[in-house]
Amino acid sequence: MAEPKKKKKLDLKRREMPKQSPDVRRHNFDEVALGYSAETAVEEATRCLQCPKPKCVENCPVEIDIPGFIKCIAERDFATGVRVLKEKNCLPAMCGRVCPQEEQCEETCVLVKKGGQIAVGRLERFLADWEAEQGELEMPEIAPPTGKKVAVIGGGPAGLTVAGDLIKLGHNVTIFEALHKMGGVLVYGIPEFRLPKVIVQREVEYLRKLGVEIVTDFVVGKTRTVDSLLEEYDVVFIGSGAGLPWFMEIPGENLNGVYSANEYLTRMNLMKGFLFPRFQTPIKRHQRVAVLGGGNVAMDCARTALRLGAESRIIYRRSRQELPARLEEIENAEEEGVIFDFLTLPIRYIGDENGWVKEIECLKMELGEPDASGRRRPIPIEGSETIMPMDAVVCAIGNSPNPLIAATTPGLEVGKKGNIVADEQTGKTSKERVWAGGDVVTGAATVILAMGAGRQAARSMHEYLCSI
Amino acid sequence: MFKLIAAEMIVPNIHLLTLEAPAVAREVKPGQFVILRAEDDGERIPISVADWDKEAGTVTVAVMNVGSTTSRLASLKAGTSIPTVVGPLGNPTEIERFGTILCLGGCYGIGSIFPIARALKEKGNKVITVLEARSSYLFYWDEKLNEVSDKVFYITRDATRGYRGHVNRLGEIIKSLEDPIDRMIINGCTYLLKSGSDASRPLGISTIVSLNPIMIDGTGMCGVCRVTIGSATKFACVHGPDFDGHEVDWDELLQRRKTYMSEEVVPLRTSRCEEHMG
Numbered sequence: 001m002a003e004p005k006k007k008k009k010l011d012l013k014r015r016e017m018p019k020q021s022p023d024v025r026r027h028n029f030d031e032v033a034l035g036y037s038a039e040t041a042v043e044e045a046t047r048c049l050q051c052p053k054p055k056c057v058e059n060c061p062v063e064i065d066i067p068g069f070i071k072c073i074a075e076r077d078f079a080t081g082v083r084v085l086k087e088k089n090c091l092p093a094m095c096g097r098v099c100p101q102e103e104q105c106e107e108t109c110v111l112v113k114k115g116g117q118i119a120v121g122r123l124e125r126f127l128a129d130w131e132a133e134q135g136e137l138e139m140p141e142i143a144p145p146t147g148k149k150v151a152v153i154g155g156g157p158a159g160l161t162v163a164g165d166l167i168k169l170g171h172n173v174t175i176f177e178a179l180h181k182m183g184g185v186l187v188y189g190i191p192e193f194r195l196p197k198v199i200v201q202r203e204v205e206y207l208r209k210l211g212v213e214i215v216t217d218f219v220v221g222k223t224r225t226v227d228s229l230l231e232e233y234d235v236v237f238i239g240s241g242a243g244l245p246w247f248m249e250i251p252g253e254n255l256n257g258v259y260s261a262n263e264y265l266t267r268m269n270l271m272k273g274f275l276f277p278r279f280q281t282p283i284k285r286h287q288r289v290a291v292l293g294g295g296n297v298a299m300d301c302a303r304t305a306l307r308l309g310a311e312s313r314i315i316y317r318r319s320r321q322e323l324p325a326r327l328e329e330i331e332n333a334e335e336e337g338v339i340f341d342f343l344t345l346p347i348r349y350i351g352d353e354n355g356w357v358k359e360i361e362c363l364k365m366e367l368g369e370p371d372a373s374g375r376r377r378p379i380p381i382e383g384s385e386t387i388m389p390m391d392a393v394v395c396a397i398g399n400s401p402n403p404l405i406a407a408t409t410p411g412l413e414v415g416k417k418g419n420i421v422a423d424e425q426t427g428k429t430s431k432e433r434v435w436a437g438g439d440v441v442t443g444a445a446t447v448i449l450a451m452g453a454g455r456q457a458a459r460s461m462h463e464y465l466c467s468i
Numbered sequence: 469m470f471k472l473i474a475a476e477m478i479v480p481n482i483h484l485l486t487l488e489a490p491a492v493a494r495e496v497k498p499g500q501f502v503i504l505r506a507e508d509d510g511e512r513i514p515i516s517v518a519d520w521d522k523e524a525g526t527v528t529v530a531v532m533n534v535g536s537t538t539s540r541l542a543s544l545k546a547g548t549s550i551p552t553v554v555g556p557l558g559n560p561t562e563i564e565r566f567g568t569i570l571c572l573g574g575c576y577g578i579g580s581i582f583p584i585a586r587a588l589k590e591k592g593n594k595v596i597t598v599l600e601a602r603s604s605y606l607f608y609w610d611e612k613l614n615e616v617s618d619k620v621f622y623i624t625r626d627a628t629r630g631y632r633g634h635v636n637r638l639g640e641i642i643k644s645l646e647d648p649i650d651r652m653i654i655n656g657c658t659y660l661l662k663s664g665s666d667a668s669r670p671l672g673i674s675t676i677v678s679l680n681p682i683m684i685d686g687t688g689m690c691g692v693c694r695v696t697i698g699s700a701t702k703f704a705c706v707h708g709p710d711f712d713g714h715e716v717d718w719d720e721l722l723q724r725r726k727t728y729m730s731e732e733v734v735p736l737r738t739s740r741c742e743e744h745m746g
């Protein structure tokens with residue numbers, strides 16, 4: 001009698017991705033995570049159970065066929081894997097690196113309960129990097145020209161996605177970007193050591209090759225209004241992000257040495273301040289830097305300060321558990337030696353006689369009842385004031401959409417926080433022929449959500465363009 | 469890329485550059501500025517627009533050579549190109565029929581006050597222009613400014629033209645006029661903006677200054693340009709650059725402008741002879 005077929009033994013060991021060691025990487029701006037080798041990728045892919053009803057897919061905002069591309073890796077058919085991936089995600093090299101996987105695809109992987117969830121993000125990154133190593137990217141088929149003209153405002157992930165989708169459908173696409181470089185937060189915000197800029201450049205070049213016209217140094221609302229673009233273009237997509245920095249609004253905020261995260265990161269990333277004076281935009285080399293906030297932005301600032309040689313700390317008003325940053329980046333920051341002051345609230349900056357910040361006064365907090373966000377509300381402890389010496393403070397407590405476009409576009413409905421109101425399914429705004437998506441609609445969110453919104457808007461825009 | 473149509477050092481250390489930037493030329497209004505980069509990977513710096521030609525698609529700026537980017541701009545020859553000219557940024561200067569206006573300009577502000585004076589004149593105002601410089605050889609655009617002003621006064625430190633001294637002579641000039649001044653507008657270095665505002669405060673003349681804090685993006689994204697006006701923090705690039713000169717926290721602005729003093733100005737101001745004499 002034939003023995004009953006033995007079930008494959010569960011392999012619960014998530015394959016580690018090699019990283020630069022903390023001692024080395026805290027002195028350089030090179031990428032921290034080095035990516036899987038083909039061998040490790042295949043091993044990791046082989047662990048996937050190929051669930052018939054894959055839970056992982058349900059929690060990916062763009063519904064990538066996760067078992068599909070993983071199967072290709074297991075079978076070493078990387079080229080097909082790339083194709084499967086790109087059906088749903090045009091920027092996999094970025095999502096593999098920066099998606100908060102632990103609360104998306106990997107959170108719902110059936111193996112998560114046993115602690116062996118498949119490293120979906122790392123596998124995604126592996127495929128995208130493999131494709132890049134092959135040299136020329138595969139060019140997709142482009143539909144015959146429709147003669148319809150599309151204006152995309154903003155060169156971040158939302159705008160890039162819309163442009164990529166609509167150019168393939170045969171429309172004529174122009175992106176207008178306010179800064180001198182494309183990529184949005186991917187270039188001016190997220191640091192080189194987490195997302196190398198060549199990857200963003202590669203995607204932008206790819207769009208250019210597909211025929212997308214790219215106009216940088218063009219501020220919509222200033223250089224030209226949306227209404228003026230509508231005279232020349234059939235449709236407009238607004239993907240201008242959430243670029244307006246919030247400050248604490250506490251005494252001393254305008255002292256020298258108090259930066260917004262946007263300023264700090266822009267000087268570093270967009271303007272390559274860390275190479276000053278070889279590049280011209282200056283950046284101070286501070287001894288002690290405090291970063292306020294607990295999200296990805298805060299981690300990026302703290303790790304940047306560290307790499308510039310500072311003693312770098314994160315001041316966060318809740319506890320470690322509530323940190324909104326990606327887990328991997330929190331761990332990286334800890335390994336590199338960023339100091340965390342939890343349950344601490346800055347209340348005042350104290351300056352020296354030259355107008356430079358020299359100290360920061362904080363209160364200790366304790367956690368009370370959960371608030372609207374479901375997280376426990378921090379409550380100040382009376383009489384717990386402490387003063388810490390500090391040469392610089394980076395405020396990374398959040399951003400909201402820049403009002404510039406909304407203020408210059410009559411007929412465009414705007415929400416309370418300055419976000420543009422758009423239909424969740426289609427991205428259509430209250431204004432005829434205008435769509436919007438990404439952070440400008442949702443407030444500061446994630447790369448993959450911005451891309452997802454771009455994809456949906458592109459679909460709706462295409463339908464409209466075909467109907468006229 | 470944005471082509472340099474003309475480049476000239478019009479007076480010592482001040483360079484007039486005319487750039488091909490049709491999109492900016494089409495929209496720009498008096499009091500607005502552009503952000504320039506002189507080379508790839510160069511710094512972004514804000515510069516006021518001093519004149520423009522919609523038809524030709526050009527804008528003209530007056531740049532004072534004070535640091536690395538401005539000295540790079542100063543070295544450029546007509547026919548070359550620079551990678552960034554973005555704008556027009558900031559709000560235009562308010563142009564209404566106010567009555568009699570005093571336009572005060574110094575250094576690069578002599579250039580940038582010109583389109584403001586012109587627009588005010590066209591609006592039917594009486595325009596009194598006061599120009600301030602260390603010495604007479606630093607005045608430029610004399611003819612242009614005379615054309616759009618009812619009267620032009622000069623103040624020089626060395627009395628080589630007009631009044632001797634600096635803005636402290638403003639009170640006398642105002643008193644010598646037959647009409648009361650309804651509004652004063654100042655363009656130029658921070659000290660001129662501040663001392664002009666100080667001079668007009670006791671006279672009760674409402675005073676508008678074009679502030680010049682450090683900027684990066686010029687669109688409200690970085691917050692480096694924040695200034696205190698009254699008790700509120702404003703971003704000069706989006707809420708300004710024009711503000712009520714009597715409300716500005718000048719000490720803070722002067723401090724904030726010095727943020728990168730040691731990194732930028734010191735290396736430039738020393739002659740670095742020692743480096744060349746090996």
Ligand SMILES: Cc1cc2nc3c(=O)[nH]c(=O)nc-3n(C[C@H](O)[C@H](O)[C@H](O)COP(=O)(O)OP(=O)(O)OC[C@H]3O[C@@H](n4cnc5c(N)ncnc54)[C@H](O)[C@@H]3O)c2cc1C
Binds near residue numbers: 157450
């Ligand atoms: C430091 C930092 C770290 C982050 N880390 C992560 C992470 O690890 N994982 C993750 O998923 N997300 C992360 N995010 C969030 C993510 O980057 C954003 O949610 C995403 O980039 C939003 O994309 P977007 O296209 O809507 O906007 P953006 O990326 O902000 O792009 C908007 C673009 O529009 C341009 N623009 C704005 N106004 C105008 C105008 N008037 N005219 C023309 N152009 C204009 C801007 O210059 C910009 O280039 C991070 C954000 C920051 C700041």
Ligand SMILES: Cc1cc2nc3c(=O)[nH]c(=O)nc-3n(C[C@H](O)[C@H](O)[C@H](O)COP(=O)(O)OP(=O)(O)OC[C@H]3O[C@@H](n4cnc5c(N)ncnc54)[C@H](O)[C@@H]3O)c2cc1C
Binds near residue numbers: 530537
């Ligand atoms: C709205 C506005 C309009 C301006 N218009 C003109 C103009 O028409 N003509 C002109 O010559 N100058 C103008 N300026 C000032 C000009 O931007 C600075 O002189 C220039 O940025 C200095 O750059 P740099 O690299 O040559 O000097 P740097 O070596 O960078 O610095 C020299 C000094 O200039 C100041 N400075 C540095 N960076 C900036 C900056 N980004 N913005 C403002 N000040 C800075 C600081 O005090 C610094 O110490 C304007 C500034 C603003 C904000």
Ligand code: SF4
Binds near residue numbers: 059066096105120121
């Ligand atoms: S796009 Fe993001 S959420 Fe979707 S599979 Fe990739 S890493 Fe996971």
Ligand code: SF4
Binds near residue numbers: 051055056108110
């Ligand atoms: S849920 Fe996990 S095991 Fe199942 S298909 Fe998705 S990644 Fe593979």
Ligand code: FES
Binds near residue numbers: 685691692694704705
């Ligand atoms: S220059 Fe960045 S906000 Fe004003």
